Amino acid sequence: MRLILAEKPSVAKNIADALKIKDKKDGYFEGNGFIITWAFGHLLQLFDAKDYESKMARWKMDNFPFIPEEFKYKVKSNPRNRDVADSGARKQLKIIQYLMRRNDVELVISACDYDREGQVIGDSIINNLKPNKPVYRLLINEWTPDEVRRGIDQMKPNELMQPLQDAGISRQWADWVIGINLTSVATLKYQKGSGKALNIGRVLLPTLKIIYDRDKEIENFVPENYYKLTATFQTVDNNAFQGTYTEGKTEKFKEKQLLESIQNQLSDKQAIIIDKQVEKKKEFPPFLFNLSNLQGYITNKYNGWTSDKVLKVAQSLYEKKFITYPRTSSTALDDSLVGKAANVLKTLSESLPYKDEIKFMKSKRVFNSAKVESHSAIIPTYMKPSRLSGDQQLVYTAIKNRFIMQFMPIALYEETKLITKVSDIEAKGLFHSKGKVQLVEGWKKVEKIQSKDILLPLVQKSDQVNVVDSEVSSHVTKPPKSHTEKTLLRVMETCGKGIKEDDVEEIMGGVLTGFSIGTPATRAETIKKLKDVGYITAQNKNLASTELGTKLVETFPVHEIFDLEFTGRLEKTLADIEKGSVMKDEFLRVVFDFTRKSVETIRVDQAGIINQLTSTTISREPLGKCPQCDGTIIEGKKGFGCSNWKSGCKFVIWKNDKYLATMKKKPTKTMVKSLLTNGTAYVKGLASKKGNKFNAYLHYEKNPSNDYFSWRMEFKK
Template identity: 70%
Template sequence: MKLILAEKPSVSKNIADALKIKNRQDGYFEGNGYIVTWAFGHLLQLKDAKDYDEKMASWKMDNFPFIPPAFQYKVKSDPKNREYSDKGAQKQLKIIQQLMKRQDVEAIISACDYDREGQIIGDSIIYNLKTGKKVFRLLLNEWTPTEVLSGLNQLKDNRELRPLQDAGVSRQWADWLIGINLTSVATLKYQKGTGKALNIGRVLLPTLKIIYDRDKEIVDFQPENYYKLQATFSTKEEKTYTGIYTEGKEEKFRQKEYLENIQKQINHQDGMVIDKQVQKKKEYPPFLFNLSNLQGYITSKYKGWTADKVLKVAQSLYEKKYITYPRTASQALEESLIGKTAKVVELLAADLPYKEEIKFFSSKRVFDNKKVESHSAIIPTYMLPKKLSSDEEQVYEAIKNRLIMQFMPIAEYEETKITTKIQGESLKGAFITKGKVQLLEGWKKVEKIQSKDVLLPYVQLNEEVKTSKLETTEHTTKPPKEHTERTLLRVMETCGKHIGEEGELEEEDVTTILSGFSIGTPATRAETIKKLKDIGYITTNNKNLVCTELGKKVVETFPIKDLFNLQFTGRLEKALYDIEKGTFSKKDFLEIIYQFTIDSVQSIKEANDIIIQEVEYKRKEVEIIGKCPVCGHAVIEGQKGFGCSNWKNGCKFVVWKNDKFLAALKKKPTKTMVKALLKNGKASVKGLTSKKGNKFDAILSYQKNDDNDYYSWKMEFDK
């Protein structure tokens, strides 16, 4: 018997289905020689500072820097109350431990995602629960039945993945050290009042700085006027075209008078076509999606999308077996996937109106091992979805279309450049006209991409044309645009090397990305942008991202400038990548982080005292629902129920929000219902649902049981 640990319940269900296991128990599946259990992502987390030392329970400047003698893990905290362990995680860990200890279990297989985080999710659970049994690793790029069965026949010894574990642990420990120490000290130094924190993070601050820098460029921008001279020419067939006066390669002029003098010299004189260049050019489809490009594409095309939402929807499609692993930096596929991809393309093409134009071939633009790192680009699997939500459909269609485009004909266009010279004048320059004509739509047909080409009339070399209009126009230089999630993701992905909104990645950019020199990883960038919004360092203006006043103050005041430096952050991410590849040691990396943390804390302590943020404490008004029928104290609403405020002294009266009796009747207790119960002893409730699905009304009362301290519901009907 082998025990498989998946990262999530949905993935364990995919594995169980592939193995044809029907027997589901509490917390696991069992059958056909396998037990399949699951985590809920991270079941364990690093201990808090106060778990190592009681004095760290209160923030005092003298307590920092704090570096634990050895990092330890605990059950993850309840998200609603961090003082307590998450009960669901606690229960699932106990189930996993019991399964690991079973005598008939001979080996354990970690089936968590094939990345840094997936590795430490599995390893932290397996090794903290302690086992002497052999541990294997299932490494998959998709969760289709074929891949699961194939993967189970090609398991790796988990010890071979030690570098990946080291990279994951190094990232986790480094972010804990920098986050805990610098957030605490910065909050003590620069904040007045309690209840919030000034968040400081290794990836957070350089990302904030990118937006700050762009905002500053816009504020500091000095607009300048420039001028163009435009002529309209008429052919013998009375077709018209326009040209811009150009000297050398310059068509923008600072002196308006200069162009006005040229305009006077020309004075409606005829022109001649002295040069005509026609070139046929090919336009290739954009590369396959990696996560950053998918996020950029969706957020710019559709309203209401964020990078974080795109990742969540893509993750859902991945777990439903419809697409391959989404957290990838690659825009190409491994060459070993040629046969599999051919079958996927054939399936996807079957119902398309232009299917005859789709011709699969082994393209180097698509299949190239040199351009793949760990995971291939995102493509659909052979499992075709039958029903998708509207969000899932938008993301799936984008991924599907991007794959289909690669095997459609290459788009072709004709590019024409006409040079028109005014006759009889010894002008330095001439009028240049450019236009494009789409000859073959090709892959653009997939997404109905409309060409914005300028159509030109047919003219011949040395043809005379009439100058029908001359105009000197005034223009103003424009400031750079505010960052969008698309442009921000591109800067993070390439560590600032490429900052254009559109276009393919240059070879240098691809090399940079695939060597790990970036800000964050594909998996964390969206989360970073979301956190910057949540903590109030940035805000959105339509689709644009801008710094808040708090964000500006953090950049201008916080003294650790390395944390704002893209190159510094890029080098740290590159070091983590090198640990993953076994070319740099975890020990050396952590030594760098330890020293950086110590030096940074000291620098903050010695910096000038400035208040960046003032926090006003507001006492939360608690609404009293009614009197407790047991002890007479106030009943108030909590997160999980309506309970007696005297609960600390032992009063057990509570109406739970997830009450099973009411849930069976498709109802939840409301504030109005509980108020009526406390005031009148009963409440009239409408819209209850019977087992057969019929709606009915009833009068409910909530009465204490005679034989214990608990309450039960009683139901009666209005006569």
């Protein structure tokens, strides 16, 4: 028997399906010479500080810095009570231990995700249970049956994954040490009042600084006026076109009078076309998606989407076998995937109206092993989905379309440039006109991308034209735009290097690999956490630092932690550990020294309190009668519930109600009172999946089959 350990139950089911194993038992599948069991992500977590020393249960400045001599693991905590182990995790660990020690199990296969985190999840369980049997690693990029079977045929000994494990452990230990120490001392030093910590993190604070810096650029921006002169010319055929007055390369002028004096000379003047250039230009499709580009594309195009949501939806598509591994930084495919990509393209293009234009080619833009770091770009698999949720369909379609675009004809347009000189005027400059006509739509057909043609009349060099109109227009320089998740992800991915938007996708495939803020897997989580801890706020798509976030950047004395270069170097070192070119201990020594120095810097800092927490008291006013037992409904910390809950009444409306959360709402006292009094509440400002606002009547009604309640929505004219 061979024992396979998957990262999640859904992945274990995919492996069982691929190996045609139907027999499911308590915590595992068995059949055809295999046993397949699973974790629930991390079953083990690092000790809390108080697990090492009891004195660490209380935060005192004298207790820090605290760096364990040896890092230890325990069963992961119950999310509702961190002081006790999660019973589900403990039970599953016992099942895995029993299976590993079975006499008929000859080897163990770790089938957790092929990345740092997956390596740590698998190794922490296996090393903790010490099976004393050979351990192998399944290294695959998708969960389709063909790929699972191929992966099992080509497994590698797990000891070859030591650099990957070292990188994963280094990241985990470093973030624990920096987070525990700096969060504790910062909270003690700069915050008054209890309730929550002042979060300090290796990736959190440089990301906050990116948003803070942009806010300051906008705040300090001084608008300036500038002016443009546009002339309208008429050909002998009575066709009109416009030209913009340009001196050298400048078409924006600070002195209005200069342009007005030229404009006064233009009336009824003749002009001549002194130059005409016609050039055909190619437009290549955007590169295949890596995770950051997919997150940027979706959050920018659709309202209500966050990077975190895009990752969750992409992860679900991966686990359902419809796309390849999503947490990738690459925008190209490994050369070994040529045959597989051709097969996928053939399957996906069968029913498309433009299928005759799709042609498989092995181009360097798509297939380039030199630009693949660990995992290839995200593409669909050969398995076509039949039933997807609306969110899954949207993300899947984006990935599928981006893949198909690579094999459509290159789009082609014709650009025409005219230079017109007005006769008999005292001016150094000339009038420039630019036209554009799409000749071949090509890959733009896939997403029906409309090209804006700018038509110029058919004129030739030396043709005479007349000036028929002119205008001096006023303009104001605009401040930089607030960061969105799309632009923030780009800065995190490129570590703030000044890279043009058009170049970023290609460059990210190679030059800057590893030198970034966070990883594709963690960036979305970082942005979400910044919102959750109150350091940034999101208005529509725009991100801005809050008052607390601003104070933290301006007060916190450990300046290196805000520095993109410093954080980028740490991330680059982790990537080098993964490649085996840097040792784990070397990296950890740097992190531990930084932590000790930082704690001392905070300890002697003279800055005062930056965050004053006030305790929020919850009134116990009766909100209405319980529809279940005639008890009284009152507000609690986590919801609006019945005063008879100790007697078994289950009526409650949770403050984080998932149904309302999908529409960007939380229950309020007013809403609850209305539901209890009238049986319905009229709620304004609900948000649809696309982000559109609407109003509706909500009912909270008992399920006929059990004691719980569910929502019903109604629209009345």
